[in-house]
Amino acid sequence: MATSPPRKPTMTERPDDVIVAHYDQALSQFGDTARGALWPNEQDRQTRFDVMLDVLAGHVGEPLVLCDLGCGTGELLARIRQRGISNLTYIGVDRSEAALDYARTKFPGTRFLRLDVNALDADLSQIDCDYLVANGLFTVRHVLDEQQMAAFVDSTIRRVWPHVRAGIAFNLMSGVVDWRRDDLFHASMDDMARLLHELAGRRVRMRADYGLYEFTCYAYKPIEPPATDVRFDAPVRVLRPSLPTADRLLPYLRRIDGARIYSNFGPLVLEFESRVCTLLGLPTGAVVSASTGTAGLVGAILATAGRATTTRTFALMPAYTFVATAVAARECGYEPYLADVDAETWMLDPDRLMDHPSLDRVGVVIPVAAFGKKLDQAAWLRFREKTGIAVVIDAAAGFESVSENPLACLGPIPVVLSFHATKSFATGEGGCVASTDIELVARACQCLNYGFRYSRDSQSASINGKMSEYHAAVGLAEFDQWDAKRDAFQSVVDNYLKRAAEAGIGTRLKTAPGISSSYILFQCDSIGHAERVQAELAADHIEYRLWYGMGLHRQTHFSALPRDPLPVTGQLTPCVIGLPMATDLDDASIERIVRAVVAGSRQ
Ligand SMILES: *Cc1c(COP(=O)(O)O)cnc(C)c1O
Secondary structure (H helix, E strand, O other): OOOOOOOOOOOOOOOOHHHHHHHHHHHHHHOOOOHHHOOOOHHHHHHHHHHHHHHHOOOOOOOEEEEEEOOOOOHHHHHHHHOOOOOEEEEEEEOOHHHHHHHHHHOOOOEEEEOOOOOOOOOHHHHOEEEEEEOOOOOEOOOOOHHHHHHHHHHHHHHHHHHEEEEEEEEEEEOOOOOOOOOEOEEOHHHHHHHHHHHHOOOEEEEOOOOOOEEEEEEEOOOOOOOOOOOOOOOEOOEOOOOOOHHHHHHHHHHHHHHOOOOOOOHHHHHHHHHHHHHHOOOOOOEEEEOOHHHHHHHHHHHHOOOOOOOOOEEEEEOOOOOHHHHHHHHOOOEEEEEOOOOOOOOOOHHHHOOOOOHHHEEEEOOEOHHHOOOOHHHHHHHHHHHOOEEOEEOOOOHHHHHHOHHHHOOOOOEEEEOEOOOOOOOEOOEEEEOOOHHHHHHHHHHOEOOOOOOOOOOOOOOEOOOOHHHHHHHHHHHHHHHHHHHHHHHHHHHHHHHHHHOOOHHHEEOOOOOOOOOEEEEOOOHHHHHHHHHHHHHOOEOOEOOOOOOHHHOHHHOOOOEOOOHHHHHHHHHEEEEOEOOOOOHHHHHHHHHHHHHHHOO
16 A cells, blocks of 8 residues: 655644645545545444534434534535434535545535635634534644644634534544554543633533544533524424323223233224224224334235235335335335326326336336325226236325225225324324225235234245334324314414415415325425525524435435436425424414515515
8 A cells, every 4th residue: 555655744834734635645545435534444434423413412403504624525414414314504614625526526505615714814704503523633643743733623623612603522532542543643631621611611521432442522602591682483393293191091001001912913903903994984904003104015015016026126116205115115125116206296197107118027016195195096006907016005194185085095905004203193103004905904914923824824925013002002092182183283284374375375385184284395486496495494493394305316225226217306305395383383483484484485
């Protein structure tokens, strides 16, 4: 391995300039990898990212600005996206143009600044942020001596501190180790404590419990009391679910205590399934519960199409859906094949797919009832009859549309519902498969229970996807309060619609009954419009969410899937913004949300 000999700083350079050159050399030698950033391996690097992000603890969900000082090629942002942390506006800062080139290519649209925070003329207002992290900025000392390195740390922290509103985190090599590397900076915890206590008082944490030979320092600003002349509004969360309280659960939990049956289709699960059947106008046996909606999808796929075969490898699905659809198909051995949705319905169009060129390789089609919209069972039944291909309907968020239109939504094709906490009717985790084909539902039940049917003999591909008695207890208590919960949702929807109509944006607001009560969606007419709305929401600390991300094909794990051109999905994903919803969302918050949306909708 050829490395050039370490270079000493010249008279006109600051000592740390040499470190920048050292990093650039590693990057050109090893590329955009952990080693190219002078980390020994990828796994430890991911651990460090997570330890850095712990600085946000307690603030997850609020819109925040995070500055990544010494961002290198921006891999922390990849980790943030991978973890689904969606409330952060990220600013990457580095001195290396080569590293920033990589970062900008990977994350177009994200702010990456070339900035030397120790330069006397640096405009540090550019890094104004809620939280700042510096991962690995102070660990490599290269040819600097201990004193030069300590001075670099001290100067950097003092200079950035005034530009941070909430807190900082950075890591250093531990001084308490049995061997030291000459090129690393092994710092003293006491020295760091002295610096940070001076800046942050007692609001300092250090941790060395994550298995690496280093420690991470956290320092926090005092929470500033709101200035009296500025109105300070608490953040509005995008979703605050309300499931049955402990008091409402207690009678059901006592029944579990009495029966001493905790799972395996016990009395509470059977009662829950029968209440779902009654609500959906189905006979007993037409619904089987599942541990999650995703498990319900797996059960329904295995019961209809079985696992993927060598000739039928694809599960055809929309790119515009939550990842669970693809996860379930993969679990059954299928390669998701992504098709575009219809611009009006936001869903797959069965007639258009009827002569799709890849149909002969498709083992199962999984149309998705986007946001719990009503999905036409009859049209998919025609598709199934014409093509002979199995169909499973992912109506995860569709509890209301299905229960309000059971005749249109239900039939021989299995319909999968989710009872996840974020869905309108919720058991915490949970789901079900519903179909008028009772034999199919029995097979789904078998596939959710180790392939057991009449005996303890495993007879088919399967998982353990059963709902426990405890979740059924929540489900039964949720049934008890369902009318009240639906009314509460409805009154929030009414308030939203009234405010939006007054403000002239009513037609862009999508609400129940067209979609599930747990979503309030605002549809922008362009990406520019969506960016302005999102900026206004963030500025007023109103959380929002693109519920289906930027589409399945933009999820890291699913980025290489085979797919059709996806112009509609590409247009919809950034433009359909999920606004806050909760059964107790008050009128003042709704007014505030609509005000921000209106502000973002002005040209
Ligand atoms: C919620 C959801 C799921 C997954 O349901 P879980 O109960 O969370 O497993 C699947 N598909 C869609 C479209 C969803 O919205």
